[in-house]
Amino acid sequence: MTDVTAFALSAGAIGIGATAFMDLWTAAQKHLLGIPALDYRLVGRWLGHMMRGQWHHQAIAAAPPIGGEKALGWLAHYAIGIAFAAVLLAVWGLGWAHTPSLAPALVVGLVTVLVPFLVVQPAFGAGLAASRTPRPGAARLKSVVTHLSFGIGLFVAAKGWAWLAGG
Numbered sequence: 001m002t003d004v005t006a007f008a009l010s011a012g013a014i015g016i017g018a019t020a021f022m023d024l025w026t027a028a029q030k031h032l033l034g035i036p037a038l039d040y041r042l043v044g045r046w047l048g049h050m051m052r053g054q055w056h057h058q059a060i061a062a063a064p065p066i067g068g069e070k071a072l073g074w075l076a077h078y079a080i081g082i083a084f085a086a087v088l089l090a091v092w093g094l095g096w097a098h099t100p101s102l103a104p105a106l107v108v109g110l111v112t113v114l115v116p117f118l119v120v121q122p123a124f125g126a127g128l129a130a131s132r133t134p135r136p137g138a139a140r141l142k143s144v145v146t147h148l149s150f151g152i153g154l155f156v157a158a159k160g161w162a163w164l165a166g167g
Helices: 003-033 040-051 069-092 102-112 114-124 136-164
Strands: none
Touching: 003 069, 003 136, 040 069, 040 114, 069 102, 069 136, 102 114, 102 136, 114 136
């Protein structure tokens, strides 16, 4: 297997696993604590409007729905998870996928919170780092905890991937 193939397979498996881990975490929070999860349908709506030239919304939930927004949102969610896993492997090397350690995964998990703070939340109309939400501090904490769960998921998924690969 070439290094490019190994990199792509590792990024895919680890990114999908980490994203699924994060989704399980958010589902547990919703079920046990009543903390609502992000509706990825809104991510699809945002991307659909973005393809039509509208990048920013006053309130994404009030924007007109687009066809297939739920599927588009979930597809984007997992594609982004794969991309973040690829960044981890690009920075720490493919060897990390064979012998994963927790620190790099947590670093990437924490750094990924910049995407919602600086891009997604402002584009959705929630302001920079959720500054226009009713409880910005709570929204920020939720984002940080969710992205830390993604970081833990990167580690857990990498451990599983290494085990499957015989490492």
